[in-house]
Amino acid sequence: MSDESKPGTPPDRWADLPPMDPGPPPAAPARATLAAATAAGRFRTAAPSAAGRSATPGGSAAAGGSTATGGTAATGRTVAPSPLDPGGTRYPHRVHRVLREEFPLTYDPLLRAWVLSRYADVATALTDARFTHGHRPGDPPCARSHVDVDEAELRSVAARTAHVLARRIADRPHADLVADFCHWLPSGTVAAAVGVPYRDMMRLVRGRAAAALAGQCTGQIAVREKALASFLANVLADPDHARELHAAPSGQLARAWTESLRRDPPVQIAVRRTAAEVRVSGGTIPAGEPVALLIGSACRDPERFREPDRYDPLRDDPGQLTYGTGACPAVLLAGFEAEYALRALLDAMPRLRLADGFRPERTGLITRAPRSLLVRPGG
Structure with missing residues (x-):
């Protein structure tokens, strides 16, 4: 197991987000359990095989999407883990792996946002015009604003x-x-x-x-x-x-x-908002919704990188x-x-x-x- 399995410190505060992110999301609810959040009707799961289904917070998942209260996703899990769960501090890659494999699209009541964890989805969301309110150094809008150095x-x-x-x-x-x-x-x-x-x-x-x-x-x-x-x-x-x-x-x-x-990656989570309806792995995100992009998860996606947990200075498939x-x-x-x-x-x-x-x-x-x-x- 890597050194990241050791206990860590409490999660960073939203106020500490670097300028590349759009600022703090709406305040998270009290740290009730995810089960309690789903019981209140704020959380729905999306199975990996549900490509093309649409789901909204508190709404109905089309084509057979199931709620976490009284039902289970196709994978057998009832509730998706949250990146903000205490276990995520000690070893976030365990949480990321479950999200990538079983919940590629899920609504997180603690983040108050839809969560994307697969490389293809996160990479798209960082540059696609259908996702707004974000900035990364080196993106085209950024490059156009700089003078020659x-x-x-x-x-x-x-x-x-x-x-x-x-x-x-x-x-x-x-x-x-x-x-x-x-x-x-x-x-x-x-x-x-x-x-x-x-x-x-x-x-x-x-x-x-x-x-x-x-x-x-x-x-x-x-x-x-x-x-x-x-x-x-x-x-x-x-x-x-x-x-x-x-x-x-x-x-x-x-x-x-x-x-x-x-x-x-030094920034593990970036926040965006959809400007239009967007289809991603696991379903469709409606317009006007906040989306948390798990950069740390995407960069260790085995569908994109061979031996993703290993540091290989000669790796020839870059994708930071x-x-x-x-x-x-x-x-x-x-x-x-x-x-x-x-x-x-x-x-x-x-x-x-x-x-x-x-x-x-x-x-x-x-x-x-x-x-x-x-x-x-x-x-």
Whole structure:
């Protein structure tokens, strides 16, 4: 079992959603059981074989859809698990697997939204015009709003900042890369890129001023911090990966970075709303409905990825969903930060390894990343 099976921390608050999401959904009901929610008529299941059926919250499921009160879905389960259930904090991939296999479309009373968990559905919802109120760095609307950037300068900024931070911890007997490195690199590169003194940027980085200075996308510091922490955790978990990637060309490092975004996306749940009726796996979502997209589930869908739970830096079937594929300074910068973070750390600490007995523990439900990354800089 992977390290993610360990107990985690309480789920992230909706207020902590990064700017790529449309903001908090309506307040969730009191944490009554899902059974109680279904008994109140707010929840209906959709069997995987129900493609083409329509269902609405509290309404009737056409063509034989069944309620969770007094009936069961075709799979034999009565109630779909919720991503917000306590078990989802400890190991969300178990919940995701059940949803993908048995409830590809279900209404979650805790999220107050329809839930999509399969790769094909989530990938479509992130870009399809029938889903509104969303934003990802790198999506076409985002790309059209940016001015041209100097990629060489962004690379230089990321490299300089990473090497300064790495040298600060190189002589320590132990360090936490999350607190001592990942927390500082994204904000430091933004500060340098926009010409703001670093001490001033750190005062602004958690507020709206960061986005005002760096733009909506580049100002998403927390997302890049979490993505970087997961990337370093994935690479350092296997000393062979670290050695091979240290001297690897940029293209190979970019592939390893994309694979980390695929396996451990920093944003696990994104929220959209349907602008029109949309048919998906398991049924049809009416227009005007909120939809929770389980990015963490989609990126481990075995129908899309072979051995989806394994981190494979040489994977040749990329499909990360954290960022779009268009031109965006934030997407470029995140990739440069990952590349030069690894190079700088291993340049300054060639024997860098995880602390004895330490295994990274990823926490969070809305956003997710290692809480700490304890290392021995001297090996």
